[in-house]
Amino acid sequence: MRSFSYLSAPDVETALRVIADGEGVKFLGGGTNLVDLMREGIERPATVVDITRLPLTGIEELPGGGVRVGALVRNSRLAADLLIRTRYPVLAQAVLHGASAQLRNMATVGGNLLQRTRCLYFYDGAAACNKRAPGSGCDAIGGFSRGGAILGASEHCVAAHPSDMAVALAMLDAVVEVESVRGVRRIPIADFHRLPGDTPHIETALAADELITAVELPPVPVAANSRYRKVRDRASYAFALVSVAAALNVEDGVVTEARLALGGVGTKPWRATEAERALLGAPATEDAFRRAAEAELAAAVAGPQNAFKIELARRTIVATLRRLLTEGSAA
Amino acid sequence: MTVIGRPLDRVDGRVKTTGAARFAAEHPYPGLAHAALVPATISRGRITTLHTGEASAVPGVIAVLTHLNAPELKPAPKVTPLRLSSLVSGTSVGYLQTDEVHWDGQPIAVVVAETSAAAREAAALVRADYAPAPAMVDFAAAEADARPQRGNPLMPGEAKKGDAEAALAAAPVALDLRYTTPPHHHNALEPHATTAVWDGDRLTVHDATQAIDWFRAHLAVRFGIPAADVRVLAPFVGGGFGGKVSIWPGTILAALAARATGRPVRLALTREDVYRTVGGRTPSIQRVALGATRDGKLTALVHTSVTRTGRVGGLPEQVTSQSRHLYDAENIFLRQSIVPLDLLSNTSMRAPGESIGTFALEAAIDELACELDLDPIELRMRNEPAVNPMDGKKFAHRMLREAYAVGAERFGWHERDPRPRSMRDGRWLVGMGVASAYHPSWRFAANVTVRLSADGTVLVRCGFQEMGMGGATAQAQIAADALGVPFEAVRVEYGDSALPMSPNAGGSAQTASVAGGVLEACGRLKRSLAAMARRTGGDTPETILRRANLPYAEAAAGSDTRFGRISGQVRFMANLLREQRRWVKAASGAQFCEVRVDPDTGEVRVSRWLGVFDIGTVVNAKTAASQLRGGIVMGLGMALSEETLVDPRTGRIMNAGLAEYHVPVHADIPPIEVSFLDDPDPTMPLGILGAGEVGITGVAAAVANAVHHATGTRVRDLPITLDKLL
């Protein structure tokens, strides 16, 4: 690892000033992703600003039924919070399906949103990777791309977004609140992560000098009946091959409200709007669920190694909706 | 008051759990420097330029060693079975002696610095320009280039009885199947590490090794010094699984760096370094063809394999080994072929050969059982041989019938509905499968001294290696019973090449081998005490020694003089070959597996496991069960998730770490029940057959068979990931 200087920010103002004035400054949340990437030589900050002392650790109820989550709330605390577990079970479940207990104890909400892809070639300094070294090419294409995305990819990058938490946030229409010396901005989650296009190294709408201060969850009554299903290569402690965040309201056998987002398959946390459209007003049957899944996956593009994800996503969507129907949000 | 067999706690448990035990990377020396490796990033070619300026400028860097400035290293000894230590070269490459690159990951420079952080930072700054040469790294594509392996007397590469192909063609029921297994890595908890210290021309090495004596001999050759001037210490090793039998670049380069800098040097490999510089298990492509009569009598058994070595080293795996012994087929044909590639040498990994060989054979037997509509245990029993099927040699011990009978009863095998996809538990599909476990038993020469002191304590000394198996505990139990003293009175010294010579920890042979020496030395000691008693009187060892006015009495098995070692080895090898001609010796067992498969996603969860084993005498029921359980866990990884991803375009390992190389986690492991038949083998010391490797064998097949029973889908390519079940 390269030498770097370390600063623990006492308040938000200092943190914002240091990042606005400095070159190569990075915030340090739980460090579970940043430190890994520094060890691998992929991130090479000159200065690391520890933000874990900042007072951004609250989970507060908002007037109107929403919830505001501070950017430095640890993943394990978020998942254990009663408000979250009752109003947004999908979010608590998604967080608990990520990483391991030790990692969740360290990882923060802000850091989780910004965690970088697990593409094997991104992690290997000897490989060509447009995301790590813009313009160098993409060794994942034609290489080991089993984990790669089937939605939203470009010829420049096919890496899947790794976060579980962010998939639930996408389903919930969360809003990311960010701040810099220039002021505060509110970015809808759908606009927060970007598609790779021809600039896969630019991953989010966050400016280099902005700090994530909070994530706001709007009131989503249907989320009381929601669940998260993650399918992976071992029983725990692996990234999603496919994951599904879903919420469903059914009256008289007809879907009156549906929300769906996918993980492991998109280059960003994937809100399945096509599927939602197909579900609305449809009978709550296995057939309708399948048609909805197919509507979303019609745009899927896969290579030989990740072609199975199309079928797996279809099946997992159907199975998750079916289970939501019969068992509700019980974990 | 016999202690053999009792489930005693390990004698080294306390120092390990409290952290008092020092592993190879934990020895403090005044002036200790730290080293880091720079791996090549091409598979074959030459280094044209090495850019070391930036690295040298990192504060704290003492030296950047490359082929341009490193001290001389003698060539690796030519591999010959006559000189066992020559088998220990991980590769034939002269590290830092050449501009040639032979695999992606070969160390092309070593940085020595005051701290490990500085060494690693500087290592990352070394850059090389290469003139690449064409490299053959794609195993699947190289299958056609494989050539039949040349055998040696202990491991023949080919075997034949009757005309198997003709019998196959004529068989009323025939199957011809192809199986594949991917490369694997050991992933011992402790990454390889070396602390090397020179005192003039004498070398001391603390190393994570499972072959102390061979390391000593090999290092002496490479540095051109007498073996007597090399001392290798490894009292604590954090797992090896075969990955620490051979000597890999790290060990040699630590000693070279210490020589170059005049400082004690510690080289602790990162997990990625281990993947890039320590060999793993070869991938395999296997054909199993079976011919049978309608009532399930095997008429033909064909098992052939293709595996790979590195062009710079590695040995063929005995993939077809178990197929010589498990089934009484009238016609048998076995052949092992190999293809050398421009990759790091393969090496032994827990049950090399049998672990992957039993997968193909035991899955194929299950397929035949389905084809014949026969219970898979019944099919096995109908073909259970009375003598070795290849040549009529006698089995020293054979209890597979008993293992299956006990296992079927305990596991509730009769509750299994034989039809695939017929059993359910809620939304889960349930399946049950079995397979045989099989691993040959070996014994090698071990020199041991045993000393009985007048205070009643006993000291057993032997340079064997302990990697967590419980070796010291087992040998203390054996000596306690042999001398009739309490277990607590026995202390065992091991893990040091200054001690009497031991074979390496390989082939599941260490416990039996060392036991042979311990029993021999204890017998001598008792006889000399009896002689003393006749002369001077006394009825307990303590009184005898006191009357004879001696502080202790000591006896040895084997001689540690140079000549004594060589003649001991020769005598032993001759004996081994003689025994091999007479007997077939092996540990074996029956593996029972129950899986649950999610019908939507194909996720497989193993829900129950039972292994019933014949390992001969059980010396310590606790540590033996732990060996077998560990083998089963490793087998579950092999069955479901483990695979080293070697990019066929570049020969580079792309998942060199525990985040992406998926060993099983706790949630993947069901309760594992292990049961022993505990019946001594008449031909082995104390009746011990060995427990280290047999546990992993048969596991992947039992899982594959259970998955087929649950789903109706046969997966013949490991690992059984969910995409293969969609």
Ligand SMILES: Cc1cc2nc3c(=O)[nH]c(=O)nc-3n(C[C@H](O)[C@H](O)[C@H](O)COP(=O)(O)OP(=O)(O)OC[C@H]3O[C@@H](n4cnc5c(N)ncnc54)[C@H](O)[C@@H]3O)c2cc1C
């Ligand atoms: C072995 C392993 C397995 C894992 N498995 C999973 C999994 O299954 N599912 C999953 O979803 N995740 C998984 N993770 C990823 C884990 O969730 C992330 O590492 C974690 O959420 C990152 O949070 P952090 O606070 O530690 O971020 P850090 O590492 O501290 O930071 C990550 C990035 O965010 C920036 N940053 C942090 N906070 C802020 C802020 N407030 N404002 C602006 N920038 C900020 C940092 O500068 C850095 O660039 C795994 C990680 C590991 C190591």
Ligand code: SF4
């Ligand atoms: S898929 Fe994206 S992250 Fe992976 S190698 Fe290609 S450009 Fe890099």
